[in-house]
Amino acid sequence: xxxPWMLIPLVLFLLLLALFLKTLNDKKxxxxxxxxxxxxxxxxxxxxxxxxxxxxVEEGGPTLTRAxxxxxxALVNVWATWCVACRVEHPVLNGLxxxxxxxYGVNYKDNTADARQxxxxxHDPYQLNISDTEGRLGLDLGVYGAPETFxxxxxxxxxxxxxxxxxxxxxxxxxGPRYQALLEGxxx
Amino acid sequence: xxxRWCLFLLLALAPIAMAAVDTYEFETDAQRERFYxxxxxxxxxxxxxxxxxxxxxxxxxxxxxEVHRMLTEGKDNDQIIDFMVSRYGDFVRYKPALTPATVVLxxxxxxxxxxGVIVLIVLLRRRQRALRExxxxxxxxxxxxxxxxxxxxxEDN
Numbered sequence: 001x002x003x004p005w006m007l008i009p010l011v012l013f014l015l016l017l018a019l020f021l022k023t024l025n026d027k028k029x030x031x032x033x034x035x036x037x038x039x040x041x042x043x044x045x046x047x048x049x050x051x052x053x054x055x056x057v058e059e060g061g062p063t064l065t066r067a068x069x070x071x072x073x074a075l076v077n078v079w080a081t082w083c084v085a086c087r088v089e090h091p092v093l094n095g096l097x098x099x100x101x102x103x104y105g106v107n108y109k110d111n112t113a114d115a116r117q118x119x120x121x122x123h124d125p126y127q128l129n130i131s132d133t134e135g136r137l138g139l140d141l142g143v144y145g146a147p148e149t150f151x152x153x154x155x156x157x158x159x160x161x162x163x164x165x166x167x168x169x170x171x172x173x174x175x176g177p178r179y180q181a182l183l184e185g186x187x188x
Numbered sequence: 189x190x191x192r193w194c195l196f197l198l199l200a201l202a203p204i205a206m207a208a209v210d211t212y213e214f215e216t217d218a219q220r221e222r223f224y225x226x227x228x229x230x231x232x233x234x235x236x237x238x239x240x241x242x243x244x245x246x247x248x249x250x251x252x253x254e255v256h257r258m259l260t261e262g263k264d265n266d267q268i269i270d271f272m273v274s275r276y277g278d279f280v281r282y283k284p285a286l287t288p289a290t291v292v293l294x295x296x297x298x299x300x301x302x303x304g305v306i307v308l309i310v311l312l313r314r315r316q317r318a319l320r321e322x323x324x325x326x327x328x329x330x331x332x333x334x335x336x337x338x339x340x341x342x343e344d345n
Contacts, residue, residue, distance in 0.1 A: 042277065043273065043274060043275060043276060043277035043278075044275070109246070135250055139250060139251075139254065139275065140275060141275070142233075142275040142276045142277070143247075144233035144234045144247050144276070145234050145247070
C-alpha cells in the first residue's frame with residue numbers, strides 16, 4: 001500500500017460501526033426490547049424520594065408523608081384513571097401484590113372519586129395510595145407520563161425507574177431482580 | 189367538491205395547530221421576557237421535539253406554570269433551570285451545560301471541521317508542489333524563470 005494513511009477514514013468508519021452495533025446489541029439484551037427513544041434516563045436514580053405531604057386516596061385516610069414509605073423496599077407506581085395503559089398494567093400489579101410485593105401508589109392528576117371507584121372495581125394492589133391531584137409530587141419525581149414505576153429501598157432512595165406498562169417480562173427482567181436484590185440487602 | 193370541503197376543514201382546523209397560549213400575569217416586562225426565553229429553552233419531556241412554549245401537552249403546561257411561579261417568587265434563570273434539570277435531567281435543556289459528559293457534544297464538530305481543513309490544506313499544498321515540480325521538468329530555463337517570477341508575485345499577493 002503506497003499511502004496507508006488513506007485508510008484512516010475507512011478504519012474510523014468501521015470502528016464507529018462496531019460501536020453502534022455493540023450498543024444496539026447491549027440494549028437489546030439488557031432490556032429485551034428494541035431501543036425506545038421516548039424513554040428518558042431518570043435524573044433521580046440514587047437520589048432520595050422527594051418530600052411530600054398529601055392526602056390518601058381512600059376516604060378519610062391519613063395525610064401521607066415520605067416517612068410512610070420507609071422501612072421496606074417497595075415499588076412506587078404512578079397511575080391515573082385517565083391513563084389507558086394503567087388499566088393494562090393494573091392486573092399485573094394485582095398479581096405482584098398477591099405475591100407479597102410492596103406497592104405504593106401515586107394517583108397522579110386524577111379525580112379522587114374516580115380513583116376510588118377504579119380501585120373498588122379492579123381490586124386495590126396498593127399498600128398506600130397518595131392522592132397527587134395537583135401533580136406536585138409527580139413534578140418532583142420527574143414524571144412525564146403515567147404509568148411510571150419507581151423502585152425505592154428501605155431508606156427511601158430511588159434505585160430504579162421504569163417508564164411504561166409493567167408486564168410480566170418487565171418484572172422478570174428489570175424490576176424483579178432489583179427488588180429481590182434490595183430485599184436481600186444487596187446493592188442492585 | 190370533496191377538495192373544497194377538505195380545504196374548508198383545513199382552514200377551520202388551522203387555529204388548533206397554533207402554539208399554546210396561556211394567560212399569565214407578570215409584574216414587569218423583564219419578567220415576561222424571561223418567561224418567554226426560558227420556556228423556549230426548556231424542552232418538553234413528553235413530546236421530545238418541542239419546547240415547553242410550543243407544546244400543548246399537560247406536562248408542558250405544568251412546567252410553564254412552574255416557571256411562572258418561580259419567576260414571580262424572584263428566582264433567577266439558573267435556579268429555574270437547575271430545578272428542571274434535577275427532576276428531568278439534562279434532557280430538558282435545549283442548550284446543554286458544558287460538563288465532562290457533554291464536552292464531545294460541544295467541541296467535536298469544531299474539532300472535526302478543523303481536522304478537515306488541515307487535511308485539505310496539506311493535500312492542496314502537496315498537489316501544488318507536485319504540479320510545480322512536474323511543470324518544471326518540461327520547461328526551458330527561460331520559461332522556468334518566468335514561471336518562478338509569476339508564482340512569486342502570486343505568493344506576495
